[in-house]
Amino acid sequence: MAMLGKRRPARPRSGTSGLQKKHSEAPRSQSRTDHDEAEATIERLAHDGRGVARSWNGKTLFVEGALPGERIEVAVHRTRKRFDEAHIRTLLEPAAERADPPCGHYGQCGGCDLQHLSVVAQREHKRAVLVDLLAREGVELDAEPELLAGEPLGYRRRARLGVKVDAEGGVHIGFRARHASRLIDIDTCPILVPALSALLGPLRNLLAQLEAPRLIGHLELVASDTASVVVVRQLRANAADRRRWLTFGETHDVAVAWRVGRESPTLEWLGETPALTCRLPGREGNLELAFAPGDFLQVNETVNRQLVAVVREWLAPLPGERVLDLFAGIGNFSLPLAADGARVTAVEGNPDMVARLASNARRNELSAEGVQADLNDEAQISALLERLAPGAVMLDPPRDGADAVCRALIERPVSRLVYIACDPATLARDAARLVHGGYRITRVAVADMFVHTSHLESILLLEHDAWQPPSQGA
Numbered sequence: 001m002a003m004l005g006k007r008r009p010a011r012p013r014s015g016t017s018g019l020q021k022k023h024s025e026a027p028r029s030q031s032r033t034d035h036d037e038a039e040a041t042i043e044r045l046a047h048d049g050r051g052v053a054r055s056w057n058g059k060t061l062f063v064e065g066a067l068p069g070e071r072i073e074v075a076v077h078r079t080r081k082r083f084d085e086a087h088i089r090t091l092l093e094p095a096a097e098r099a100d101p102p103c104g105h106y107g108q109c110g111g112c113d114l115q116h117l118s119v120v121a122q123r124e125h126k127r128a129v130l131v132d133l134l135a136r137e138g139v140e141l142d143a144e145p146e147l148l149a150g151e152p153l154g155y156r157r158r159a160r161l162g163v164k165v166d167a168e169g170g171v172h173i174g175f176r177a178r179h180a181s182r183l184i185d186i187d188t189c190p191i192l193v194p195a196l197s198a199l200l201g202p203l204r205n206l207l208a209q210l211e212a213p214r215l216i217g218h219l220e221l222v223a224s225d226t227a228s229v230v231v232v233r234q235l236r237a238n239a240a241d242r243r244r245w246l247t248f249g250e251t252h253d254v255a256v257a258w259r260v261g262r263e264s265p266t267l268e269w270l271g272e273t274p275a276l277t278c279r280l281p282g283r284e285g286n287l288e289l290a291f292a293p294g295d296f297l298q299v300n301e302t303v304n305r306q307l308v309a310v311v312r313e314w315l316a317p318l319p320g321e322r323v324l325d326l327f328a329g330i331g332n333f334s335l336p337l338a339a340d341g342a343r344v345t346a347v348e349g350n351p352d353m354v355a356r357l358a359s360n361a362r363r364n365e366l367s368a369e370g371v372q373a374d375l376n377d378e379a380q381i382s383a384l385l386e387r388l389a390p391g392a393v394m395l396d397p398p399r400d401g402a403d404a405v406c407r408a409l410i411e412r413p414v415s416r417l418v419y420i421a422c423d424p425a426t427l428a429r430d431a432a433r434l435v436h437g438g439y440r441i442t443r444v445a446v447a448d449m450f451v452h453t454s455h456l457e458s459i460l461l462l463e464h465d466a467w468q469p470p471s472q473g474a
Helices: 119-136 200-209 239-252 301-315 334-339 351-363 378-388 403-411 424-436
Strands: 005-007 039-041 051-054 060-064 071-079 083-093 139-141 146-148 158-165 171-176 183-185 216-223 228-234 255-260 266-270 277-282 285-290 322-326 343-348 368-372 392-395 416-421 440-447 457-463
Touching: 039 051, 060 071, 119 139, 119 424, 119 440, 139 424, 139 440, 146 301, 158 183, 158 200, 171 200, 200 239, 228 239, 239 255, 239 266, 277 301, 277 334, 285 334, 285 351, 301 334, 301 392, 301 416, 301 440, 301 457, 322 334, 322 378, 334 343, 334 351, 334 368, 343 351, 343 378, 351 368, 378 403, 403 424, 416 424, 424 440, 424 457
Parallel strands: 060 083, 146 440, 228 255, 322 343, 322 392, 343 368, 392 416
Antiparallel strands: 005 139, 005 440, 039 071, 051 060, 071 083, 158 171, 158 216, 171 183, 216 228, 255 266, 277 285, 416 457, 440 457
């Protein structure tokens, strides 16, 4: 596995991914005079999960909800210069991988775009997307990515719901429609953990009874190990509605908070302030981390626990070894590594989460230094690397990736680097930079954090042979 990921000369790519290898010889679309209802055979899946075919005039055709090998009649709903976008008018021959969507809102709600594809095939597609994106950057893998996965339903422990009052005064609550800003009313959501899904009906009833529902921007739902929470984004306070929300919390045994204001909203708990915690695996049992509404919390608890276990296994810090955790949040990876005996410095840009991380370290009787820094500033990152001389680095950046961090790590390499990404395209870009700078990919995995969606979470272990341990006493 030592040369699992290595830099190779870039070569033209087909752009195929997912299930396309099974159906790579599929014929092109049949020509018809009415191209809005042409017959087509899907050749492959695009990275975003849409089916890809050829239209009657030879243009690439992206078809929502279509799968490789399927023969369909399409209806083109958007024409562009180089490609067209379409949807299925008639499914003539379904693929073996086609599944019945588990949610009645599928096809309208924009939340889950792959429910028509079997879960096994979804995961095969996601692994192929990662391999293809890395290859486009000139980095090819010699082994299939590992898979981290949990249950396909009832896994999401936080969500944001839109609230809207129409011209007739009707109140709507739900998620945004696919490719649109309008709300789709949601009565139940099989993706949410059951405790949160059960609140949707009662929330709808309460919103219809409020004196000023137009003051509500959205609702945030969070399920912790100790309590379920509803956070109401309220543009301006209303005393009568405050009492209604307080009663709602008492009736349904949930904690309710208002986030009131437009520019700098303040959080106010309506009733007793709950102790929100989540558990993570540690060397001698579970660690307990406290968090607050607005803190970053991975939506899928099962997959997150697997990620933590993989980070601990891949980095395997020696007792007392210095580890630098970048984009550390509230300590999701820092504290399990500290429990393994590493000397962890955790860096985060949000001062509230730095304070929460320090509190969580004390809560679990662990030693971990929390530092606030701008992780888009290469100079600050380089200074940390020079001061600490870590043997290993862990980073879990936002969707924009970690360009400045990667540049600093090339100038000051470390022995082992774990990179977790929520955007595979930026991961491929950054991985190519690191491989070109002397690192090699030795392990790779896909984490199916968002089942039934095309969203892809991935993790790489990179190693650098030129790293030298600091001198004694450093």
